[in-house]
């Protein structure tokens with residue numbers, strides 16, 4: 001068992017650390033009396049590169065436990081790169097690297113002892129375009145994480161039903177579990193992909209523009225689902241859509257050209273941001 005796994009079961013009791021003195025923006029600045037939940041993920045001086053290109057700069061940020069944190073900002077500002085650093089998917093890109101620390105439940109995920117494959121089960125990811133495994137049935141898609149990792153499941157039928165119910169897909173697919181995942185609509189496919197992530201019992205769910213390929217009705221259903229997920233998981237949601245950030249998230253991080261400009265409660269970011277750059281962005285002056 002890696003150190004990441006052993007500490008995973010510590011639950012949501014990680015202590016909130018005090019702010020660090022850094023040159024970059026320090027997000028640990030929630031006002032007294034405005035206590036944020038403890039941090040599930042503590043990011044300190046995170047820098048990410050594609051070869052020599054410095055994509056994100058010295059990001060320090062505490063992501064609160066059991067909340068939805070939105071990451072917003074104009075195209076190319078580093079939202080996806082930041083997200084992919086939270087489960088070490090960034091390093092899978094040839095020539096990509098990261099520096100700094102990302103602590104989840106008190107364990108630095110960049111520690112040599114951490115197995116990135118196990119980490120990615122604990123920190124699941126949902127992508128822009130629904131990506132069910134094309135050769136697998138709906139049932140097999142839900143169980144794919146177990147199969148690919150060689151993990152046996154005691155009650156696969158029960159697990160499939162539980163996960164499909166969690167994403168409100170069970171009633172729509174219970175009579176066709178052996179059909180291909182690709183036989184579903186785009187919105188259903190995205191909920192199937194979320195069920196696949198839930199099946200391996202993550203702590204954290206990273207969502208990279210999960211609704212950008214969906215119609216408004218399917219988007220609304222995924223947004224409702226995100227709201228339910230935060231009861232049990234910490235969610236980080238990258239979105240271009242400011243209405244979606246305002247509707248779905250509790251906290252918002254605004255990125256601009258690789259910098260974290262501001263992080264605060266979503267309501268504050270949208271109604272009373274501290275930085276003029278944030279205000280210009282959320283009021284649509286640029287983007």
Ligand SMILES: Nc1ncnc2c1ncn2[C@@H]1O[C@H](COP(=O)(O)OP(=O)(O)OP(=O)(O)O)[C@@H](O)[C@H]1O
Pocket residue numbers: 050053055073074075076077078079080081082093240
């Ligand atoms: N594989 C890559 N190789 C080289 N540079 C990359 C690569 N992926 C992203 N970048 C660059 O890193 C920067 C951050 O990209 P990233 O995709 O994180 O931004 P983003 O805010 O998520 O953008 P978008 O909203 O358009 O998806 C951009 O300048 C982008 O061109």
